[in-house]
Amino acid sequence: MVALPALTSVDNFFRSQGRKSVQQDRSELVELAANIRQRAGLGEPPFSTRIMIDECFPDVYVTGERLPRGVAESVSMGKRGPIIAYNRLLTTAQQRLSIAHAIGHLVFDRDDLRGHCKATPSDERESRAEFFGAELLVPLTMFSDYVRRWRYPRETAMRPAHLNMVDQLASHFHVPQSLIHRRLAALGRYRKHRAIEET
Ligand SMILES: [Zn+2]
Numbered sequence: 001m002v003a004l005p006a007l008t009s010v011d012n013f014f015r016s017q018g019r020k021s022v023q024q025d026r027s028e029l030v031e032l033a034a035n036i037r038q039r040a041g042l043g044e045p046p047f048s049t050r051i052m053i054d055e056c057f058p059d060v061y062v063t064g065e066r067l068p069r070g071v072a073e074s075v076s077m078g079k080r081g082p083i084i085a086y087n088r089l090l091t092t093a094q095q096r097l098s099i100a101h102a103i104g105h106l107v108f109d110r111d112d113l114r115g116h117c118k119a120t121p122s123d124e125r126e127s128r129a130e131f132f133g134a135e136l137l138v139p140l141t142m143f144s145d146y147v148r149r150w151r152y153p154r155e156t157a158m159r160p161a162h163l164n165m166v167d168q169l170a171s172h173f174h175v176p177q178s179l180i181h182r183r184l185a186a187l188g189r190y191r192k193h194r195a196i197e198e199t
Contacts, residue, residue, distance in 0.1 A: 026131065032107065033135040046174035047137055049099040057082075057106060062099060064088035067116070073098035074116045075105045082106055082113065093176045100136040104129030138173045138183050146172070147187060 037047055040055040053060055059081035067074060067087040072094065074085045084102040086095045105113060109125055117126060150165050166184070170177045184190060 029128070029132050030135055030139070030141075033132060033139065036103070036136065037139075045138075045142070045172055046096075049096050049103070049137075052103065052136070053084075053099070057103070060084060060106065062086070064095070071116045073102045075102045075109075075113045076115050077113050082110065091176070093170065093174055097133055097137060097175055097179055100133035101129045102133075103136060104132030107132065134179055134183065137175050138179060140183060140186060143169075143173075143183050144187055147184065147189070 036052055036056050037043075040048070040052045042048060042051060050062075053062055060083070061078065061081065062084045063086075065074075065085040065088060067085065072087050072090060076083050076085075084099055084106070086098045086102070088095075090098060101117070105117075105125070108128055117129070146169060147165075166177050166180045169180045173180070181190075
């Protein structure tokens with residue numbers, strides 16, 4: 001693996017990327033997420049958000065806060081640099097996903113950090129941050145390899161054996177089960193089951 005130069009700020013990260021941040025192309029987001037994990041030296045899950053921040057975004061301050069109900073995180077610009085605040089009431093797995101989502105905002109929306117995330121289905125910024133956060137913690141290519149080992153038929157999607165697998169994958173990647181369900185849906189594993197309740 002090629003050694004990458006040390007980064008000292010989000011700005012340096014963008015300079016190293018040649019400012020491709022406005023790209024909407026999903027394959028570029030996947031590549032960028034892989035780049036962050038590589039720079040952080042993270043090869044195997046669970047991928048540490050702490051190490052990603054320390055290695056790629058050292059000027060970012062991450063802190064827990066008592067945010068309003070339903071708000072998972074906020075991203076704002078403080079005097080010394082960007083601040084990611086996650087909702088302290090969330091589980092650790094949810095906090096990790098919130099921080100990964102917030103990293104997405106830092107990467108793509110840093111010129112206009114709006115604070116609390118208020119997701120609507122048509123909000124492209126939110127869906128991009130959500131996609132990026134999911135890809136950061138559960139890379140779909142790697143996830144697909146894990147899932148393939150189980151070899152279960154789709155028809156058993158809500159049976160205990162399947163839910164056990166979801167739990168194990170959630171533990172392995174240290175993310176909420178709801179994200180595992182969404183990743184399985186992204187792989188086309190849920191033909192009949194559209195909506196999975198958030199956990
Ligand atoms: Zn957001």
